[in-house]
Amino acid sequence: MMQCTDIHDRYLFRLITKKAFLYTEMVTTGAIIHGGCLDQLNFNNEIEHPVAVQLGGSDPSELAECSKICGSLGYDEINFNIGCPSERVQKGSFGACLMQEPKLVKDCIEAMQEATSTPITIKCRIGVNERDDIDFLNNFVSKIVNPKLKTIIVHARVAILKGLTPRQNRQIPPLKYENVYQLKKEFPDLEIVINGGIKDVNASIKHLEQVDGVMLGRSPYDNPMIVSNVDSTIFDEVDIGEDRKSILNKYIQYCLVQADLGHPLSKTLKHIFGLNRGLKNAKAYRSLILETMQRNNLEATQQDLISMV
Ligand SMILES: Cc1cc2nc3c(=O)[nH]c(=O)nc-3n(C[C@H](O)[C@H](O)[C@H](O)COP(=O)(O)O)c2cc1C
Incomplete structure (x- = not known):
């Protein structure tokens, strides 16, 4: 999460949970290649694993170059952002608007996979604009999957590309968890991770009856202690147990x-x-x-x- 899940925040979370998968803020290919923002890719190799970097971009060769860098840095996963609805991101023709261009997304994913052996995953919405139906999501995924793409994270809302701020885009479009559950049924071999409006570990357990993983954003950022029992409850390990x-x-x-x-x-x-x-x-x-x-x-x-x- 931009302005939130930086290296310091991830340090804080590693004092609370050893097992939860942590994600960086989205880092754009432009910032890495043209902006020289390599320090945005820093992570603490001793304590942060498992940790994923999230990349934003739409140029296959640039995404490949950045994936190669991130792979060599030792990230456990490289996540490709296809869910950000912000106007700035749309101007760069990436983020959620890419859901309308599955061929390009497929090319990007393949280029990233060729550049590194680190697993590439994607994070998308259930759809864009008026397309919040299950067919849109299933169709999109069917056009981008390949045998090496194992995991898809889905924020269970459409992205409205015009007229809503990113904040409103996280609040106004209704959550449609059912679409994500259906996606799992359609693609049982894919690891499907659900995201959006999930408040705590107990709520996560309900979703795990339908999908393989749960991503929490705002609720742990606003109240980090809610994940203090995640290691025992979800991963069957001993909690860190610090107050x-x-x-x-x-x-x-x-x-x-x-x-x-x-x-x-x-x-x-x-x-x-x-x-x-x-x-x-x-x-x-x-x-x-x-x-x-x-x-x-x-x-x-x-x-x-x-x-x-
Ligand atoms: C301040 C802020 C920054 C965010 N930045 C990103 C981002 O960089 N990449 C991303 O995929 N999602 C980003 N998101 C969206 C969240 O990852 C998540 O998909 C969304 O908030 C819904 O999940 P939640 O209800 O658990 O927060 C951001 C959300 C917030 C509130």
Whole structure:
């Protein structure tokens, strides 16, 4: 998630769950090839696995070049974004508008697969504009699949390409989980991961009766502790089992180290707003984070912050 799931946020999540698959923000091929934004591809090889990078683009050779780079960096998966509805992304002719061009998507996927042995996956919507019917999604997938494409993540809403902001595009089109369930029935050999409006691990369990995986976006970002039982509940492993205070303490120590390395507190502390979600002093906690960022002095407030979660 852009502006959210950066390297710092992923560090925070690895204090909470060892097993959940983490995804980077979308990185465009243009940013990598022409913008020299290679640092956007950094990840912490020691702790982040399993981790996927998400690429945005529509030029097969550029996507291939970027996939090669990402593959050599050691990502576990390279995800191709075919679901972003933003106007800026449409101007670059990528994201959700690519669902109208299955031939191009197929070429992109094949070029990416040829460039790296790292698995290529896609993330799409159920359709675009008025096409929110199951036939559109099935037809799209039938035109892009190949034996090496094993996983498709589907945000269970259409993308409205004109007239809605990206935010509205995550709220207004109704969720149609049934279309994703039907896709799994149509393509039983594909790993189908469902996304959109899924609040927590319990809700995920219901979906897992129909599909193979569940992707959660906003709810864990807004309340990271909701995934603290995911390792035991979904992956049958032992949870990390740390409480909020311990997680925040560890993350604050990380922020202090990062600050010494030149990463501003505004970039690292923004991810902890949700750590006191559901507690009484949310407003005071929020204010103290903002004040800490402004004064650029975490040493002075760290104990108070920890006491508030
Ligand atoms: C701030 C923000 C940034 C997002 N950035 C991306 C992105 O870079 N790539 C992507 O595939 N989806 C992105 N999304 C969409 C989410 O991944 C997800 O598909 C959507 O929010 C629905 O799932 P949810 O209800 O679990 O959040 C973003 C969502 C938000 C709120």
